[in-house]
Amino acid sequence: VSLLIHTGPDGEKAWPKKYPFCAGVFQSPIDFHEDILQYDSNLLPLEFIGYNVPSTDQFTLINNGHSVKMYLSPAMCIRNLPFEYTASQLHLHWGNRNKSEGSEHTVSGKHFAAELHIVHYNSEKYPDITAAMDKADGLAVLAVLLEIGPFNPSYEKIFRHFWNVKYKDQKVLVPGFNIQELLPDRLDEYYRYEGSLTTPPCYPSVLWTVFRHPVKISQEQLLALETAMYCTESDDPEPLEMVDNFRNVQEFRERLVFISFHE
Numbered sequence: 001v002s003l004l005i006h007t008g009p010d011g012e013k014a015w016p017k018k019y020p021f022c023a024g025v026f027q028s029p030i031d032f033h034e035d036i037l038q039y040d041s042n043l044l045p046l047e048f049i050g051y052n053v054p055s056t057d058q059f060t061l062i063n064n065g066h067s068v069k070m071y072l073s074p075a076m077c078i079r080n081l082p083f084e085y086t087a088s089q090l091h092l093h094w095g096n097r098n099k100s101e102g103s104e105h106t107v108s109g110k111h112f113a114a115e116l117h118i119v120h121y122n123s124e125k126y127p128d129i130t131a132a133m134d135k136a137d138g139l140a141v142l143a144v145l146l147e148i149g150p151f152n153p154s155y156e157k158i159f160r161h162f163w164n165v166k167y168k169d170q171k172v173l174v175p176g177f178n179i180q181e182l183l184p185d186r187l188d189e190y191y192r193y194e195g196s197l198t199t200p201p202c203y204p205s206v207l208w209t210v211f212r213h214p215v216k217i218s219q220e221q222l223l224a225l226e227t228a229m230y231c232t233e234s235d236d237p238e239p240l241e242m243v244d245n246f247r248n249v250q251e252f253r254e255r256l257v258f259i260s261f262h263e
């Protein structure tokens with residue numbers, strides 16, 4: 001299934017056949033534009049517990065055939081959400097070397113170069129992410145929009161390992177570091193809405209927090225992300241580049257996106 005997930009924009013048109021929720025309600029990602037945004041003074045800055053993981057710990061980074069994902073420590077969690085959410089994994093979405101517009105969420109119709117997602121599950125109500133992932137209050141995903149700028153040493157702590165996970169099912173250990181370094185400075189400014197997984201099975205189970213301010217990585221780091229990995233296994237005679245693994249924005253009718261900042 002992972003090979004079929006992102007083979008071009010037509011790939012996602014085929015999802016509902018096998019994954020009915022992908023054609024359902026509350027689908028993500030979406031475009032953030034003026035007339036659906038509403039300021040909400042109750043949206044507090046998120047509080048991160050255990051994000052500063054010591055370098056003696058290690059994260060497993062794995063190429064799962066349609067993204068590169070890094071398993072996180074169960075000691076990492078977020079407060080100031082309706083429940084306590086425990087970290088599960090982080091992964092990225094990106095475009096290709098000729099079109100560096102691979103973010104999933106867009107702002108006023110504009111794609112950013114790429115997008116980082118940190119997936120958490122509601123550990124107050126569910127024992128693990130498998131139990132949580134299809135529940136309306138099951139998941140909370142933090143999203144960071146990435147754009148081109150100076151070299152980013154924090155992102156490099158993950159990106160430097162891409163060459164060891166070029167092919168599907170390859171994995172490598174990454175020394176622990178402070179995952180909060182991957183987030184923008186203004187943790188108090190974000191978009192908030194109820195949406196879904198952006199990959200099959202597309203469960204409408206995600207409380208999305210998309211930070212307002214993008215984080216910068218260098219052109220070279222972005223190129224590494226866009227060119228290092230393949231969806232196929234190392235011995236596959238027809239290698240398939242892992243590119244354009246973002247879902248297109250979904251219809252967003254009669255709903256609002258709440259913002260924690262004034263325009």
Ligand SMILES: NS(=O)(=O)c1c(F)c(F)c(S(=O)(=O)CCO)c(N[C@H]2CCc3ccccc32)c1F
Pocket residue numbers: 064066067069088089091117119129130133141196197198199200
């Ligand atoms: N953009 S997104 O945040 O919606 C999102 C993804 F885009 C994505 F690719 C993955 S995955 O783990 O690589 C493959 C699908 O399971 C997940 N993984 C989540 C979804 C289901 C699940 C189950 C166990 C651990 C992680 C996840 C995901 F939440």
Ligand SMILES: [Zn+2]
Pocket residue numbers: 091092093117198
């Ligand atoms: Zn994602």
